[in-house]
Amino acid sequence: MVNNNKETLKRFLGGIPLTAELYWLVRQRDNPIHSRFSLKALHEALPSMVEEVKKIRPQSQVQKKKVFIFAALHYWIEQAAITGLGLAADNHDVTLGFYPYFDWFTDSTKFDIRRQNIYAQKVLEQASSVMDVVSFITYRAPYTPLPKALQDAVNQVTVFDTQYTLQIEDVDPNWPTYQFRLKRNQEAAQSLLAYLRATKPDVVIVPNGTVQEFGIVYRVARFLKIPVTTYEFSDQREAFWIAQNAEIMRQDTSEMWSAQADSKLSNEQLSRIKSLFESRQQAKVNENFTRQWQSLPSQGAETVREQLKLDNRPVVLLATNVLGDSLTLGRQVFSKTMADWVSRTILYFIGRPDIQLVIRIHPGEILTREYSMVDVVRQTLPELPEYIHVIQPEEKVNTYDLV
Template sequence: MNKTLRNFLGELPLAAELDYSLRQKNRARKDHYNLHRLEKSLPALAKVAAPFAASAPAGKKILFFATLHYWIEQSAVISLALAGLGHKVTLLTLPYSEWHKQMDRLTQRQRALHTRDALAGLDPLVEHASFLDLKPASVLPASLQADVEQVSLWDAQYTLMREEVDMRDASDRALYHLRLERNGFAARAALAWMQANKPDVALIPNGLILEMGIVFRVARHLGIPAVTYEFNDQREQIWLAQNSSIMQQDTDYLVEARCKLPMTD
């Protein structure tokens, strides 16, 4: 099935849902975007978390955002742990596997359906919603639009593995405009959701590039505290930052707190 036809079918009401239910739902996925391992594990994990959640004192209202299938796997498990501590967690996802490629609408819609099914085991401990099902804000404030443009340029540099993004080159320009489109949508969807739901805190992997960087910027624009995290290249190590992207490794607060202390032997 060619891409034009898949785009057409992706726009037809219920076409993606019907094809997914009849041909894909119970089959092994050949798509790179695959959450079947998570889908099998979540019921048992939720069963472990449930008694802790039932007896835990009420915690914070947490927005947890993730995109790309490996981050979604990880965020689902962390969401259950947070729910077990008494927090009210909403996991918002974008079912992308390739941040640098434009996928056809049928594939993208079916990835959203696969994500919905895979994360069904979170209910009722964690609420899940897809950005693709949200109604985005119609416009962005000028400061957030500037953020979208900056992060999109970083995305292009990250993907191309070079600082120069040549807008005269068709390939470079197409990549930049794809990132503008996706980051702009993520910003408008995140803005509308956060304004309506008012989370106490946002939890976001990376927090610097791609939609993760944009959702972080939206949270800070609204004055919502944000925690970003990333994993070290060494096992069982995690980096955390509050109200900054962990990828920037901001240590100014450590210098301010400790640079005046006397040195000892």
């Protein structure tokens, strides 16, 4: 009851100008706010990092560019700020733009968002001598009309956001999650369109580039024909993926393959590939990779045949992916959804008792919140015939043994 009253009060105060700002002056000052939105590590490290930038900057011979870096969510703000300092050390004219959100799915009160905004600005102003900072809670352009191409992009990103958040594929625009993400994405598109038109940076840098405000910034930059770099962290320590004028989550390596088309694979490269394959097969980590992609080492084909009671009929393996992963969004090629693909495959094999179908549900589904490919299988065929097998995410079966 107390929490409900507190939230009601904050929603009321959020509609009154300067209430969050006065609260900050009276209660917060230089103290961190009690919220999941924390920039504590950045706050402590910024002064010394800024001094290092000032020392390095005069020595830089790099051609100066006007760089706009964007971040939403506190952990991305910390990362983007450090990236911005690195570019500022090379004497670039850097601006860090941000939204002070602690997550992408909670409709926080205006009061809380404004408090988080003041806090973030206070932290980031420590870097004001080497880079500019703009908050898009402060810089708003709600009356900026969106061209149809950008409105379509906002709608598409909102679908992705709903799929990403709820970990589902079919989306109803009337759902609260869709409506909430549409509101945030629409506001971001209007503000960023007005800002980038006015400031005309030489390059835009944004994480991910597919979902949430990150996807909006990428699409606005592309619409304005501003060169844009997207990046995302991978499953390797001290490494990340990067793309130019493309969404990094699309993992388009065609230009890399084209550039290396005539190169021969060296013995060292082949050895690394073999080591990587072996580590995946044996449930080990390799080099600087951080994840084990199998729950147990390879047990051998005969072991898994016995475990699943497979006979000598041909075996077809259907390996699903994880719903809502931003690497998989918008990837439909030959079916409407992954669920549709799985369901139609099962329906086909119902009439093929001469073949054994093994459906391997992605082990990553252990971490999912809602819908599972297991549900798709059950809805399609509540009782499976003996020649159709489903391996649950948590089952101790090595996928390489199935292969």
